[in-house]
Amino acid sequence: MRTKFKAWTKPYLEEHQEVQLSLEQVRNLEDNIYLEIGSGKGQFLLDMAKNNPDLFFVGIEKNVTCAGFCAKKLVENDITNAKIMFNDAIMVLDSFKEKSVNTIFLNFSDPWPKLRHHKRRLTASSFLDRYFTILKDDGKIIFKTDNVDLFNDSKEVIETSKFKAISIDEDYGGNDSFDAQTEYELSFRNEGVPIHRMILVKR
């Protein structure tokens, strides 16, 4: 699924700073952040924020069109407990305070199938090291994907990381009450594609 560029999204993001966070604001965030990396068009962020009004969600999305759609959802639904950052996660993650993040959600991350691109995967060891720093000691990473190769390769990377899997589900039914469907997830579920999910904690 390629996202078709929409020219309205760039000015929309410029106009609607109220649903976004600057790097400076991230540095001053309170603890207990729920962070989604690669939020796409923001359905997960929107639904999680609506369903959990006492929690604070941050999404990071590097694609301008996706970030614009996400911002529009937050504006139109008057969401105040979720913000979107239009940026590459690599530029942003080091700005979060150490141990300030409760949960990191990786939803249908880009699979980057070519070996030379594996370092760009959001489950690459360089990203896991950054997640380790910003996650609380009892924090979690929740990773959902349709992509079997990405899932299996990620399991191997995790074995040599500072994280361990406490749950591995190769046909996750979507029945966790603290979860929401993403745009990609809805489409894969409609096609009958099994959803894989893994939950990681610090060793």
Ligand SMILES: C[S@@+](CC[C@H](N)C(=O)[O-])C[C@H]1O[C@@H](n2cnc3c(N)ncnc32)[C@H](O)[C@@H]1O
């Ligand atoms: C396959 S899409 C899935 C979108 C959404 N999570 C969903 O499930 O519908 C992956 C998204 O992650 C974003 N992404 C990938 N790498 C990223 C990075 N390093 N920083 C921020 N966003 C990233 C892409 O731009 C894309 O919108």
